[in-house]
Amino acid sequence: MDWASLLYAPIYATLGVDAVLTVACGDPPIKTGADGGPLLVLDKTAGSSASFGNGANRNGLNFSDVNVMTIRPAAMVRATDLADVESAKLRDAQITFNGKTWRVMDHEPVPAPTGEGQGEIRLILEAA
Numbered sequence: 001m002d003w004a005s006l007l008y009a010p011i012y013a014t015l016g017v018d019a020v021l022t023v024a025c026g027d028p029p030i031k032t033g034a035d036g037g038p039l040l041v042l043d044k045t046a047g048s049s050a051s052f053g054n055g056a057n058r059n060g061l062n063f064s065d066v067n068v069m070t071i072r073p074a075a076m077v078r079a080t081d082l083a084d085v086e087s088a089k090l091r092d093a094q095i096t097f098n099g100k101t102w103r104v105m106d107h108e109p110v111p112a113p114t115g116e117g118q119g120e121i122r123l124i125l126e127a128a
Contacts, residue, residue, distance in 0.1 A: 001114070003112040003114055003119075004078070004080060004118055008078055011042070012040045012078060013040075016040030016041060016042060017040065017042075017043055017097050018038045020039065020095070020096045020097075021039060021077075021082075021093055021094070022093060022094045022095075023085060023089040023090065023093040024089060024091070024094075030085070033080075033081040034078070034080040034083065039081055040078075040081075041077045042075065042076040043075060043097060044073065044074040044076060045073035045075070045098075045102070045125065072124060073102065073124075073127075074124055074125055075095060075102070075122075076110070076120045076122055077120060078119075078120055079109065079117055079118065079119050079120055083117065087107065090107045090121075091105070091106065094128055100127075102125035102126065102128055105124045105126050107121050107122060108122050109121055
């Protein structure tokens with residue numbers, strides 16, 4: 001199954017916003033996605049929900065179905081759009097979208113069912 005065209009392409013085409021990513025090591029800014037169009041991100045700067053599902057049990061406490069709202073701003077980007085960027089270069093990069101510039105504090109993969117390379121990357125942000 002082609003997750004990129006069936007799932008991610010329509011979501012990013014509808015909800016994505018144009019972005020420019022500048023990595024910290026002086027490489028040219030990334031303005032174009034893997035498909036040749038603009039680099040698109042999903043704006044998650046209002047925070048997101050972190051879940052502890054599946055009957056998670058920590059130190060005798062049952063955390064099943066616990067959802068916590070975070071105030072940690074983030075942006076989602078398709079992994080294929082950043083395939084040529086070394087992951088270490090993402091730390092301290094700057095990304096601009098929706099008229100605001102953010103510093104990338106950290107990142108984490110959000111794999112598709114077919115693996116990390118076809119999924120997304122969550123960029124953890126702070127105001128620049």
